[in-house]
Amino acid sequence: MKVVVLGCGTMGSIHAAAFSRMPDVTLAAVCDIDGERAERLASKLGTVRYASFEEMMNAVEADVVSIALPTPLHKPYVLKAAALGKHVICEKPIAASPEDAEEMIAACRANGVRLFIGHVVRFFPEYADMSSRIEAGAIGTVGVAHAKRIGSHPGDATPWYADQEASGGVMMDLMIHDIDYMRSLFGDVKSVYALNRTGPSLDYALVTLRFHHHNAIVHLEAHWGYPGPFTTAAEFAGTSGVLRYDSSASNSLQIRRAQATASEKKVAVPSSPSYRDPYYLELAHFIGCIRSGAEPIVTEEDAKKAVEVARAAIKSAATGQVIRLDAAEVNGEER
Template sequence: MNTLNVGVIGLGEIGQAHCDALSHIERANLVAVADVDETVLEDTAKKYGATPYSDYEAMMEHDDLQAVVIATPDAIHKDPCLSAAAAGKHILVEKPIAMTVEESEEIIQAAEAANVKLMVGFTVRYFSQYIHAKDAVARGDLGDVISVFARRTNLITQPDRVNGRTGVMFFLGVHDFDAMRWIVGSEPVSVYCESANAVDSKYPIENETFSIIRFTNGAIGCAHIGWYLPANHPAGFDFKLDVTGSQGILSLDMMKQGIELHTTSGSRYPFMAAPLIAEDKDFVDAVLDDGPSPVSGHDGLVAVRMVLGALESIESNQPVKL
């Protein structure tokens, strides 16, 4: 059986999740990890039997390394991606592909020039509930899509967790912008966004937003993206999707996932999904079987354009063409 030797760059929360996911994939070998935090690096390397690198450039020289997962902070995706492409390594980069159109295009061009696979990590596409929604629309179960509403809200503590280095649109909104485009099956043509400012923000970032998106097929989307849930929220998130068609509706609620736990210490809605394993497996299979990238660099670029358009709209108080 062919297997793929993979390295992970960036060992924060999502990088650790990728390491765990890869360890569950039969055709994947986690052979190398890279991070600037020496303690985290050594602990992770020991846990997975991988070679540690404090410099990702050095990791590119690792014997038989074939692919990398890039899970560095959003603003520093470009350089590891370019380094990996130059070294001939296939790339799975966490969302967003980058935080500017220029850097996104540079990454895409580098991967194309090096003839390596480039996949963007839009994990929402790998939740069974969202896959069901996509399939229902594609089959025509709902008739013609009229509108789609998405909600993705998170804990009020999230800006502190990321030290205010990114706003809610790139952190969360990019997921649903991509998911709406994917499910509706049509390209976005304009976006109008409002951001609530009733409460002073610790960081100069957007925190609570509503976006209206027009698609080429005439459908309209609305996305409520924010992080003002109380810290003791039983799920820690509230993710929803409603699709309205000419012949039916579909409603998706990720918060409870079919199980509730109520004890003397409080209530919880345990998280039951494992989409990252499916995402990483799709990447591994695409490389080993020489299939198309499951989520292309272009997909990532369109989502970046949508987020940047929404942020521009907040500032201008006008719709922005995409």
């Protein structure tokens, strides 16, 4: 299977490197308007580079286009790839709005191609382990959860992130990881309430989600501009115990269970197991779904729903109001 990568920045480089070492996959080309950046990546991975999407697609018989461009460019290039009959792997978020996401999904279906969105957190071993333990009832029925994702401001190095209209800010670009992950556990969101503080090199958000499933409440924290190392953490409180994960702790996953035996009190998971690179796992899974026709772990509808929740959070922060998604007002419209 031949894959081309559009965008040679951080995520494009990760995608290209993963495809270059994947069995039965050929990294046929990379493309970026920055010719020097594309040339560096192409030389490193032993492929060819192009400066325009159209030039690349005219020259290469690709099966899959992997899109790692800024969010405002996701929709136009997904539509272009779909029109050419190519399967598409696109970085998150799927689009800037649920309406754009729906148009992209419809275009891919109309052209008979698959669309996959890179919500990679579900492929991190730590998060997959938490999911399996929660689903197995290790801490009973979860009523409350908290997750955080904090790091430096990407706009300091890549200016488009600092443009709230382009990136959607910390809630759309960073917190959306945890929105998708919590939806994978608890299903549809009933209501959203958000607070957001922004400034030069600062974007901090607190969001409370209430789910239909057991009326669970989830608190999400995201911070661009944190002066320390990039950190993620999650905590789940259930009817029979608590499950915790913190990327900064030496023991990355812990369970504290009511009346647990000593051997059950702590389960450790490697914090960054190189032999289980989550980006490789994610992309290999998508390639496998194209070959087999199977449904992916993260569907395009999941990706659209995550954008809907993120947009509701942005609206809540701007208005100070709780946004209810049953009768929704997302992007100012009844839904």
